[in-house]
Amino acid sequence: MRTVLQAPDIQRAITRIAHEIVESNRGSSDLVLLGIPTRGVVLAHRLAAALERIDGTAVPVGALDVTMYRDDLTRQPTRAPQPTEIPADGIDGRVVVLVDDVLMSGRTIRAALAALADLGRPRAVRLAVLADRGHRELPIRPDFVGKNLPTASSERVYVRLADSDGVEAADESVAIDGGES
Amino acid sequence: MRHLLSTADLAREDAIRILDTAEDMAEVSSREVKKLPTLRGRTVVNLFFEDSTRTRMSFEVAAKRLSADVINFSAKGSSVSKGESLKDTAQTLAAMGIDGVVVRHGASGAAHTLAHAGWIDAHVVNAGDGTHEHPTQALLDAFTIRRRLHGAASRGRDLDGIRVTIVGDVLHSRVARSNLWLLRTLGARVRFVAPATLLPTAVGDWPAEVGYDLDAAIDAAPEVVMMLRIQSERMHDTFFPGEREYAREWGLDDARLSRLPKTTMVMHPGPMNRGLEISSAAADDPRSTILEQVANGVSVRMSVLYHLLAGPEGDAE
Numbered sequence: 265m266r267t268v269l270q271a272p273d274i275q276r277a278i279t280r281i282a283h284e285i286v287e288s289n290r291g292s293s294d295l296v297l298l299g300i301p302t303r304g305v306v307l308a309h310r311l312a313a314a315l316e317r318i319d320g321t322a323v324p325v326g327a328l329d330v331t332m333y334r335d336d337l338t339r340q341p342t343r344a345p346q347p348t349e350i351p352a353d354g355i356d357g358r359v360v361v362l363v364d365d366v367l368m369s370g371r372t373i374r375a376a377l378a379a380l381a382d383l384g385r386p387r388a389v390r391l392a393v394l395a396d397r398g399h400r401e402l403p404i405r406p407d408f409v410g411k412n413l414p415t416a417s418s419e420r421v422y423v424r425l426a427d428s429d430g431v432e433a434a435d436e437s438v439a440i441d442g443g444e445s
Numbered sequence: 446m447r448h449l450l451s452t453a454d455l456a457r458e459d460a461i462r463i464l465d466t467a468e469d470m471a472e473v474s475s476r477e478v479k480k481l482p483t484l485r486g487r488t489v490v491n492l493f494f495e496d497s498t499r500t501r502m503s504f505e506v507a508a509k510r511l512s513a514d515v516i517n518f519s520a521k522g523s524s525v526s527k528g529e530s531l532k533d534t535a536q537t538l539a540a541m542g543i544d545g546v547v548v549r550h551g552a553s554g555a556a557h558t559l560a561h562a563g564w565i566d567a568h569v570v571n572a573g574d575g576t577h578e579h580p581t582q583a584l585l586d587a588f589t590i591r592r593r594l595h596g597a598a599s600r601g602r603d604l605d606g607i608r609v610t611i612v613g614d615v616l617h618s619r620v621a622r623s624n625l626w627l628l629r630t631l632g633a634r635v636r637f638v639a640p641a642t643l644l645p646t647a648v649g650d651w652p653a654e655v656g657y658d659l660d661a662a663i664d665a666a667p668e669v670v671m672m673l674r675i676q677s678e679r680m681h682d683t684f685f686p687g688e689r690e691y692a693r694e695w696g697l698d699d700a701r702l703s704r705l706p707k708t709t710m711v712m713h714p715g716p717m718n719r720g721l722e723i724s725s726a727a728a729d730d731p732r733s734t735i736l737e738q739v740a741n742g743v744s745v746r747m748s749v750l751y752h753l754l755a756g757p758e759g760d761a762e
Contacts, residue, residue, distance in 0.1 A: 329469065332481040332511075332751070342446075342756035344462050345469045347600070382478040 265422070269411055269438035274394065274425075277410030278307065281392050282314035284408050289359055292319040294387070296358045298328040300376055301346035303365040306427040307394055311363060324351035328362070328383075330375035350383055360386040361408075365423045367393040370404035395438055397421050415440055446752050448560045448569045452580045452627035457603070460630055464588050465600045467741070467748040473510065474744060484513035487754050489545040490538055493572070494520040494531075497549055499715055499739065500572050500582075504547045507746035513545070513754070531555065532564050539565035545754050546570070553577035568753040576617050576679070582714055583623035585745040587631055589734050590669055592741070593710055605632035610662045612638045612695060613673030613722050616645050616684075620714045621673060625653055638662045640695060642684040659694065663701050670705065671712040672697050672723045692721050702727045710734050 269277065286292055292315045299308030305327045312325045331337075331345035362376050373391060380389060392408035397415040413421060419442045426433045446459060473481055489508045491501050501517065508515045518534075531550070538546060545568045548556050553575030560569040573579040590607065591599045609628055615621045615637050625635050629652050636654040637644065648655055656662055663670070675691065685691045692698065697711065702724065705711070711723075711733045719725050728735060 332469075332473075332483040337483060337755045338757050340757065342752055344466055347469060348472055378482065382480065383476065 265439050265441045267437050267439045268413060269395070271434050271436040274410070274436050274438065275310075277394060278310050279314050281408040281410060282311055282318055285311075285361060285390070285392070286315065286318050288390075288407070292321050292323050294358050295323045296351055296355055296360050296386075297323055297325045297363055298350075298355075298360055298376075298380075299325070299363045300372060301327055301329050302428045303394075303423055303425055304363045306425050307365060307392075308361075308363040309427075311361075311392065324353065326350045328376055328379055330372055330379050333375035333378045335371060335375065348379075355380065355384040355386045357385070357387050359388045359390065361390045361392050363392050365394045365425075366421050367391070367396045367404075367406055367409075368399050368421075370400045370402035373404050374402050394423065395421060411438070413438075413440065418442060448556075448571075449580050449749055449753060450556050450560055450569065450571045451578045452583045452623045452630070453578070455580070455627065455630060457630050460584070460587070460627060461601065461603065463584055463745065463748050463752060464591060466751060467584075467588050467744040468600055470510075470747040470751075471741070471744040473747075474740070480510055480512060482512050483751060484508070484511040484754055486514075487544040488514045488516065488542070489547060489750065489754070490516045490518055490543050490567075491572075492518050492534070492538070492546050492548045494548075494550040494555070495573065496521075497573070499742075500549065503739070503742040504570075504572060504581075504746050504750075506743050507750055508545075508547075510743070510747055511750055513750065516543075531559065532562070535559055535562075535564035538567065543567050545750065547572050549573040551575055570749060570753065573619055575619065576622075577619050578623045579619040580623050580627070581742070581746055581749055582620050583627040584749070585738055585742040586620075586624055586671070586712060586714070587627055588745050589712065589738050589741050590633075590710060592737070593734060594668075603631040604628060607633040607669065608636065608665070608667040609633050609669040609671060610636045610638060610665075610667040611671045611673065612659060612662070612697070614643045614675055614679075614684075615639050615648065615673065616643045617676050617679040618673050624671065625651060636662060636665075636667070638695070640685050640691075659697075659701065663704055666706045667709060669710045669712060670697065671714075672727075674714065674716065675718055675722055688721055696720075696722050696724065697727045698724045699726045702730060702732075705732065707732070712738060715739065 297308040299305030312323045315323045327349045329346040329348045390407040393406045394410040396409045397413045422439045424431045547570045549572040555574045556571035638656045
């Protein structure tokens with residue numbers, strides 16, 4: 265197991281992504297952050313806190329579960345979906361930033377885009393991920409990346425966060441395991 | 446999970462998983478676009494050998510909200526009225542490549558036979574078999590109780606310590622049986638109240654208290670009172686002297702309603718005989734969950750269809 269990001273690195277990455285979002289969006293008005301369960305929701309809340317520190321306004325945060333929209337349902341044992349929570353003002357006409365921990369094939373994001381289309385019509389959809397490990401299978405790219413992680417497809421990436429994985433805040437990490445090395 | 450035939454053999458974690466997923470399905474039903482693509486390309490047959498409007502419609506709405514194709518088959522006006530057997534019907538459906546069968550049949554055990562006789566390898570959901578079981582009704586009742594008790598914090602919870610009094614025709618009621626097994630699995634305590642003629646002889650072996658006096662049961666202030674329908678279509682014998690006597694002794698009338706605590710839920714699986722087992726005032730009271738039960742029925746059936754049909758074929762989970 266090789267640790268590539270430690271707790272301070274994760275926090276710095278979130279802060280930097282928040283600055284990039286404010287810059288590209290020219291402020292944080294009209295933004296809605298939607299995390300993809302489980303860790304995406306944790307990251308979305310941290311990103312919202314960082315945005316509030318920078319811009320002084322509270323950004324609505326929600327959760328978008330994509331289980332029912334996946335294209336691999338018939339290939340995997342049935343899993344229980346997680347709650348979807350859309351902020352009260354909805355997503356119509358807003359800039360939705362999808363937040364996830366690790367981006368790989370892009371299939372989760374495809375499912376998220378399909379789920380979003382059933383919930384409303386955002387003005388724009390952006391994608392923020394803590395780690396991009398490549399191996400894309402669909403024409404999808406992230407707008408905001410915490411860290412690019414070149415990996416072999418046989419390797420696994422582990423993300424451990426305090427609110428989702430029961431680790432201490434100081435022990436949060438992103439690590440790579442396995443592969444040929 | 447491959448089939449849903451009975452609540453007696455439903456494990457606690459499976460039951461809670463179905464109820465938790467139903468919470469997510471309820472959220473979908475509150476959206477403008479009430480549809481998920483999850484079961485696209487799957488075909489579900491509603492195979493109804495007994496009349497039922499609400500259960501069939503509930504399953505139909507549930508399957509359609511998951512994008513499954515739905516075929517409705519009712520025995521009336523079908524080849525069954527020409528004498529076709531359950532086996533031949535099942536093999537016909539198998540030849541058409543059906544993925545799921547929702548079956549209601551007048552014979553107890555029909556769903557089990559359909560699932561295990563080897564005629565068809567589709568997933569089978571029991572939507573009521575004779576006087577045996579009606580598992581999705583019990584699941585939607587448990588879901589309704591849990592939601593009223595815990596609201597948005599329902600996920601993951603059971604019904605530990607909740608007292609449920611089930612009143613009426615227990616003898617013929619598959620709803621009562623399915624509810625008993627599921628409520629026990631979820632930690633609730635069940636009391637049956639009925640005229641002695643409408644209790645099965647084996648009731649003494651069931652994990653439930655039995656009483657004959659509705660007034661005493663109401664004074665015990667249970668969290669839930671569930672009124673069962675008097676099923677005139679199954680009343681081939683004289684079980685009680687008359688409807689008026691039944692209503693006076695075992696009906697939830699206005700006087701009994703007024704003695705129930707403000708927090709007690711009044712449930713009924715429908716369709717109701719107003720004025721017989723339940724008064725209009727009781728049915729329309731804020732304590733009544735009857736319309737919630739109907740709405741929750743769709744969510745729970747979506748959850749069941751999802752857990753049975755969404756996974757890989759030949760799923761040995």
